[in-house]
Amino acid sequence: MIDLVWLIPLLPFIGFLINGLGRNVLPKPLIGTIASLAVIGSFAISLSIFLTFDAAQPQVIHLFDWINVGSLSIPFAFQIDQLSIMMLLIITGIGSLIHIYSAGYMSHDAGFGKFFAYLNLFVFFMLLLVMGSNYVIMFIGWEGVGLCSYLLIGFWYSNGAYADAAKKAFIMNRIGDLGFLLGVFLIITTFGSVSFTEIFPKAAGMVSGDATLVLITILLFIGATGKSAQLPLFTWLPDAMAGPTPVSALIHAATMVTAGIYMIARSNILFALSPVTLDIIAVIGLLTAVVAAFIALTQTDIKKVLAYSTVSQLGYMFLGLGVGAFTGAFFHVLTHAFFKALLFLGAGSVIHAMSNEQDMRNMGGLRKKLPITFLTMLIGTIAIAGLPPFAGFFSKDEILAHVYEHNKLLWIIGLFGAFLTAAYMFRMMFLTFWGNFRGTEDQKHHLHESPVSMTFPLIVLAILSIVGGFMGVPHALGGHHWLNEYLSPVLAATNNILPALSLDHATEYMLMGISVGGVIISIIIAYVKYVSKGYVPKEEELQSGFSKLSYNKLYLDELYTAIIQKPLDALSAFFFKVVDKSGIDGLVNGLGKVSIEASKTLRLLQTGNVGFYIFAMVIGIVAVLVYSFIII
């Protein structure tokens, strides 16, 4: 089966070609079917590889030599191991569901064919990202998904603001990508190779805290802050909600934005040997988690709440990586993919029913009209809030347990963020599904549950959000943490370096108790405020006091515009008008003028007056004679 691994990315690519070329001629149902089947086919192959793969060593499938220059050789090759298999399952599995969902969601859009072509192309690049056997193939996928993200955020590019959001996403990602690229260069100089199977064994022999490794990992992490929307580069992700909602679910929640965590998990040995970098990652991750949760508290656009929630959850994943909980962080990637894809698709279903309304202040009481959407979203919300036995509980708990052991202060802040999560998520649920309907009569008239193609993925994802956590049940709760064992070949070297969790069961129970108790209190507070008191946020209240800071996203966009964009544009104008035009070009023109003036002056000597010529000649002869007389 592993010989067929090249088919996994090829199928979506073929789907992209067919739908891309036939976007205006093929009928919509056929387009949707081709695109979905391509991804389902990849899922089937991934699944069979998952079921048959039992090698302790990564399998490398060499396709062709891509770039050869001097001693540098970059093969186009894939690597299959437990880590990439898990990612394959998530990408193609959730990808399939979202393709099916999109066939319903996008059915009225004029750009239907284009949409599915882009979506297939995205899956292709995402698969390259996780299958690449070296950092440069990974980088192809890394930037390729960025391109698809750009195309899909700007899908409705006639709206200038959407096009700006797309541009912003691409550029902010590029800032991170420069860090990634420099990291790759340093890897090449240090290890003489870009291939994982050559780099990691060599790295395992290096000492912890090696300065080169620290620099490599910091540069790679800068790459991750762009792609995975961490401070200071996260502001593109909320804007990315301009794209169609299935895109937000697939790209900006379940898969692409977790690429940074995948990359660090892939490079785990490099990071495990760089404690300084791990500390930086933990702090950045935690800060992002709390800041984004704080902002999510007051957002009124349902997709914006989910976007900041995603940023915040990604922060928790980085926090996990930072404290050495590689399995835990990756576990959270998986469970988050389930419940956040579910929540976004649910939000899409709501928006669909509400005739493209996204402001929760105009919703309310939808649970009767949209029962399936409501129930599945409720499951997703409980899962993200972290109540047992739903998926998010296990993964978040595992991360927080590691944080507790690592540093109590980080744990307290992280815990606080988790309470905020429960609060803003249930606020979203209460505003949307409880209370009275606050929209227009027109919207009320159109309210309907979504078609099967949309509710089916919701139901599947809801089931996964309930049971997904069972792949990592801790020993304290009588499990044996299947995921931990499954990933152990990939993390073997790291597990030798970083200490395993050594909390006794009593402490673990206490941590779980505090976390669950706090979450329940948060939910009750939200319930009292938004259901019992029926509070609906008003614009002027959001623009005052503490809310103002949160509602306006800490003014980060304004800050970046003021300290980066404006000065650079001013510099541009200064370089162009002053330095280039007046300065350098002025100098060049000056030189030209001087030579013209000089020639004008010299030209005056040639007067045509024979007398003057004779006079000059005589002077010259005298001069020559005097010269030779004096010298000789």
Next chain:
Amino acid sequence: MNLLLLLFFPLVGALVTLLNGKFAKQSALISSLVTLAFALLLMGDFVPDASSQFVVNYPWIPALGINFAVAIDGISMPLVLLTTGLFPLIILSSFGRNISQASFYALTLFMQFGLLLVFTATDAFLFYVGWEVALIPIYFICALWGGENRIKVNMKFFVYTIAGSLFMLLGIIYLHLQTADNSFSIASFYNLNLDAATQGWLFWCFFLAFAIKMPIFPFHTWQPDTYTEAPTTGTMLLSGIMLKMGIYGVIRWLIPVTPFGFLTWGHLALVLSVIGIVYASIIAFTQKDIKRLIAYSSIGHVGLIAAGIFVWNVQGLQGAMIQMINHGINVVGMFLIADILIDRLKTREIATMGGIAKVAPKFAIAFLIIVLGTVALPLTNGFIGEFLLLHGVYQFNIWYAAVAGLTIIFGAVYMLRMYKAVMQGETNETTASFKDINGSEYLVLAVVCLLIIIIGVYPNALLHISEASVENLINQVNSKLAF
């Protein structure tokens, strides 16, 4: 296959085109295609080792030791392919523009002769002849078919370039006088062992000529005006091919002939190149004229190529070799995009455009692919070049690489800003009726886009051509510097 056939066929083509007034453009296109076929035949016989192949060497002016000596090695070959490959595209892209004069096309083909001479000459005098021969036709093309300010702008371009080449001529004559065998041959120049001080000022003689041609900061101020005012065919010839004369000159003549001059001044040249990348990219941020924006972007990209050469390692040089081709393809594509916009909308002002993607989807796809190639997205040609160039610079100094690497951020900024302003948003009165590409435009853009992707996916085919020659040249220079 004889190299002379390749060299002189464009002259035949120019003559036929001139006499063939009515079918001048068809005749020019056929001529350029035949020349391309000759080049491909040569490529078929080419062995990718470090040797000089297809050598032709006749005494030309024996009294002065001047020979008509040409040959092709791994460094010439890619540029011969670039020149012969781009000419049909450039000629074809002028088809819809109603340039009826036969002299226009004859001049274009005449220029091809000069360019090919530059890229194959192994005699310094012949190189210089080719250098100036290529300048004359482009001068007339720009002066006769250019925009409003063409006369003033063109004069500056001409005087500036000529000034640079005079320094080079001075250097060539001096070197000739030093040769033991009264020769202009490149081998004799390579074998000279001049003292470091002499090589120092010789370095500047050549560097000025090449730096102006590319152009490298701060010798670039003729370029944006000229690119903007020239007819688009002229801009394509200048940016797609002619500036590579300067880059090629650095690799072939400047560094190998004056290695100790390079040792002294190379670092300064590198710094200028890196400054140019950032400086020109930042200027491109706020350009309102689409041709001028592309012109400044080109300065930035060429700066990176130059930087890759001045760090003098295999990655940098191989990156420069392949990026010369990539830049040629991408910039011709980009200027055709600009030309189509200007032709349809009668303006170069980006601010007056918008929403075109909606009414011209084919054009939008082509434009996007060329933008992606220019911003060096992986699996496009630009990535291969920038990756190798930045890696080359990185091996020299990590901070230079970090600064030069800003190009991948800044490039995305100005390119996507331009794409957004031109293609996205709502249409306005002028853009609502924008006609999608067709005929020759479609063909040229399709070829450009295909090349962008093919080279991005399988660059080894091109890298392989120059690899042995590049390594050989590096060893030759380094062994001189070693003692």
